[in-house]
Amino acid sequence: MNSHLSAEKRSFLAEQAYQIRRLALEMICYSQWGHVGGSFSMADLLSVFYFHELRLDPLHPRWEGRDRLLLSKAHGSPGLYAALALRGYFPIEQVYSYCELGGLLEGHTDMKRTPGLECSGGPLGMGLSVAVGIALALRIKEEPRARVYCLLGDGECNEGNIWEAAMSAAHYQLDNLIAIVDYNKVMAKGLVSQMMRIEPFSAKWTSFGWEVLEVDGHDLDAVASGLHQARWIKPHGAPIVIIAHTVKGKGVEMAEFNYKWHTHAPDPLTADQMLRELARNYGFPEQGYSRIDSPVKKETFYGGE
Amino acid sequence: MAESKPPEVQEMRDAFGQALVELGKQYPKIIVLDADLNTSSKAVYFKKAFPDRFIQVGIAEQNLFGIAAGFALTGFIPFPSTFAAFVSRRALDQIAISICYPNLNVKIPGSYVGLPTSRAGASHNCIEDITIMRALPNMRVADPGDNNDLRAIMRTAMETEGPVYFRVTRLTLDSIFPPDHRFEWGKGVIVRAGRDVSLFATGMMTSLCLKAASLLEQEGLEAEVVHLASIKPIDRDLIAESAARTGCAVTAENGTIIGGFGSAVAETLGELQPVPVRRIGVCDRWVDSGGIDELFTLHRMQPADIALAAKEAIAAKRVRHPQSL
Numbered sequence: 001m002n003s004h005l006s007a008e009k010r011s012f013l014a015e016q017a018y019q020i021r022r023l024a025l026e027m028i029c030y031s032q033w034g035h036v037g038g039s040f041s042m043a044d045l046l047s048v049f050y051f052h053e054l055r056l057d058p059l060h061p062r063w064e065g066r067d068r069l070l071l072s073k074a075h076g077s078p079g080l081y082a083a084l085a086l087r088g089y090f091p092i093e094q095v096y097s098y099c100e101l102g103g104l105l106e107g108h109t110d111m112k113r114t115p116g117l118e119c120s121g122g123p124l125g126m127g128l129s130v131a132v133g134i135a136l137a138l139r140i141k142e143e144p145r146a147r148v149y150c151l152l153g154d155g156e157c158n159e160g161n162i163w164e165a166a167m168s169a170a171h172y173q174l175d176n177l178i179a180i181v182d183y184n185k186v187m188a189k190g191l192v193s194q195m196m197r198i199e200p201f202s203a204k205w206t207s208f209g210w211e212v213l214e215v216d217g218h219d220l221d222a223v224a225s226g227l228h229q230a231r232w233i234k235p236h237g238a239p240i241v242i243i244a245h246t247v248k249g250k251g252v253e254m255a256e257f258n259y260k261w262h263t264h265a266p267d268p269l270t271a272d273q274m275l276r277e278l279a280r281n282y283g284f285p286e287q288g289y290s291r292i293d294s295p296v297k298k299e300t301f302y303g304g305e
Numbered sequence: 306m307a308e309s310k311p312p313e314v315q316e317m318r319d320a321f322g323q324a325l326v327e328l329g330k331q332y333p334k335i336i337v338l339d340a341d342l343n344t345s346s347k348a349v350y351f352k353k354a355f356p357d358r359f360i361q362v363g364i365a366e367q368n369l370f371g372i373a374a375g376f377a378l379t380g381f382i383p384f385p386s387t388f389a390a391f392v393s394r395r396a397l398d399q400i401a402i403s404i405c406y407p408n409l410n411v412k413i414p415g416s417y418v419g420l421p422t423s424r425a426g427a428s429h430n431c432i433e434d435i436t437i438m439r440a441l442p443n444m445r446v447a448d449p450g451d452n453n454d455l456r457a458i459m460r461t462a463m464e465t466e467g468p469v470y471f472r473v474t475r476l477t478l479d480s481i482f483p484p485d486h487r488f489e490w491g492k493g494v495i496v497r498a499g500r501d502v503s504l505f506a507t508g509m510m511t512s513l514c515l516k517a518a519s520l521l522e523q524e525g526l527e528a529e530v531v532h533l534a535s536i537k538p539i540d541r542d543l544i545a546e547s548a549a550r551t552g553c554a555v556t557a558e559n560g561t562i563i564g565g566f567g568s569a570v571a572e573t574l575g576e577l578q579p580v581p582v583r584r585i586g587v588c589d590r591w592v593d594s595g596g597i598d599e600l601f602t603l604h605r606m607q608p609a610d611i612a613l614a615a616k617e618a619i620a621a622k623r624v625r626h627p628q629s630l
Binding site: 064110111112118119120121122123125126127128129130131132133134135136137138140141160161164165167168171 | 336357358360362363365367368370371372373374375376377378379380381383398399402403406407408
């Protein structure tokens, strides 16, 4: 596939992907809750989406003609929140309100609370149906340029609701709908292939009537090209799925391909080491955990005053 | 043809289908979604009137409600239509998180509610929908007493931002309200005044409570019948005020008494006006196949059962408050 990225753009996207991982880990460590693995695996996808592909306007988040990206794997919220903050939907400082009572950023996505979110989520398997509804509605509204993207997890494709949605998207020939699977091969408590196999994955989508593309989800050029094809070249009466092959926890060795980092918050010293490693791996000046001196939050219950 | 029946002898589902068409004319943003039940629910009337605004999703209720959320997010007002059993059981997570959590403007009709469904058996005789739907934050719940009440509920639902669940029975109900009847959230109506006992009813049970009140009248007892179509929010003031005057209460609903309408009334009475309460409804049992009248007898939900419960409540009042004898 041809690259659509200039060297300058590529390096800009690489920096955003690094910053997405960095902010995601900052917020997970500060709140002592969240999903590192799935936030890191889709960081490059989010970078290309928010800084290259999506037609949107952070100053007018509800602009009708915008592209919509729905995060069906809503536990990946730290990654998405980081991308939204970097894209200007809210001040970056707000990432430290993640999971805080009254904060801007819920543990799982709450569209009423966070600017830039297109749906609320948490239970897996539900986002693609909502995306189908939006795609149908945009067709009725005659918004041909707007695209609806749904970012799915691989493990959540165990859910029957995904395949109900897939069937209906093909039935209605929704070529304004593009699903992207963050195929990181690892779910919460084990490997997808061992917990509940989804292969032959590409063939499943094909048999459901979808156009299938497969890309390396950490190759910015490949992701950009895939999204370019999905928007401009592939739409001819079928929904499109991009299977993005990724590595869970990509960026920090101890978290990579490791289900123990699906939901796990590092202590500040570990986070500091992880962030320094992240900087080295992506070629940025070494920078540790910014709130290493803050007291570590512990779950406590005092029973009131 | 059902469509040509005069309103007073019309099955409620027909009134529903026709009301959808009327609202469809007024509100171009209404989209009706169906999961292969439109000739049963009578959403088929809308399909015929507005084929471009009717979406068939096949037998896939989770998808039905997800797609409805998508339409609401894009500025439409969707009516995802299926049987109440599949609303409350099959698609609960989608309704809760995709629709109620973000307070989306989705209007959910639950068809074929309670006992008078058909002979389909426990899988389809939906008794737990009130209980489940009223537990969801942001959700409003209503059960109409007759066809005019249903039309009023649907009109008000269109003027209400946010999710609404309303019940549609298959039965032909007695007419209680005039064509210009208005429905307001959180407002009940005293449909018969009385001083000895308050019969709090919702949905089709209001008709049966009126019959029970006539039975009680023959025994010299004056029952007040309060129709509470709005189950959530519920008219707490009217419930407390009526119970304060009568001193005891019976609740009646076409569904389980666990966590449903009777529970909502009892919660209100417990907090504002404690009086003896008896509850009429399905008592922790599945509703098996059978004739409608047989089922109402089996589950002790006939007017005579309501009258008996009223007398029990009145007796309990006298035991608890001997000075009022």
